[in-house]
Amino acid sequence: MMVPKKKRSIDSSKILSFCFKNSLVLLCLFATACASEEKVKYEQYVISGAEIYKKNCSNCHGLDGSGLRNLYPPIKGSTYLQDKNKLVCIIKNGLEGPINVAGKTYNQKMPAAKGLYDLDIAQLITFLNDKWGSSKKIVEVGDVAGVGCE
Numbered sequence: 001m002m003v004p005k006k007k008r009s010i011d012s013s014k015i016l017s018f019c020f021k022n023s024l025v026l027l028c029l030f031a032t033a034c035a036s037e038e039k040v041k042y043e044q045y046v047i048s049g050a051e052i053y054k055k056n057c058s059n060c061h062g063l064d065g066s067g068l069r070n071l072y073p074p075i076k077g078s079t080y081l082q083d084k085n086k087l088v089c090i091i092k093n094g095l096e097g098p099i100n101v102a103g104k105t106y107n108q109k110m111p112a113a114k115g116l117y118d119l120d121i122a123q124l125i126t127f128l129n130d131k132w133g134s135s136k137k138i139v140e141v142g143d144v145a146g147v148g149c150e
């Protein structure tokens with residue numbers, strides 16, 4: 001039996017559905033690529049931030065963020081992590097005068113972290129939040145650069 005030759009007519013509805021399906025696939029691919037790019041960037045910030053913390057902060061606040069007795073307050077669980085602008089200024093300018101952290105009073109001088117760029121601070125704060133805070137979002141350089149400290 002002869003198979004009849006297919007008519008070579010263009011079925012526009014088929015083309016349309018083909019395009020539709022494939023552009024959706026492309027869109028999805030694009031969206032997931034973007035999402036994972038953000039995720040990779042987040043991980044990079046956390047890793048760099050951990051290094052910056054180790055070099056610049058852990059001497060006083062401890063590798064585990066628990067501070068040092070009555071001298072240095074803990075970062076872990078500190079409410080200071082909830083105020084990004086204040087945090088930026090503490091890192092840039094240092095801090096002195098009596099403060100209360102987790103029910104304890106501290107009154108020592110914290111030196112300014114000289115030599116840290118805004119990007120370093122952005123990565124550092126991303127790390128602090130990831131490790132001891134509640135936010136899992138990237139702190140961008142712009143979020144740091146835009147903060148005016150007295």
Ligand code: HEC
Pocket residue numbers: 053056057058059060061071072073074075078079080081087090091095096097098099101106107108109110111113124
């Ligand atoms: C030389 C020791 C020292 C270093 C280094 C240091 N700090 Fe501090 N930090 C202190 C002291 C002391 C205080 C309390 C200041 C006060 O009594 O007013 C403090 C307070 C803080 C506070 C507010 C209170 C709290 O515990 O939440 C934060 C946040 C903080 N430091 C973050 C950092 C970060 C981030 C770094 C690294 C860039 C850093 N510190 C480096 C000694 C230090």
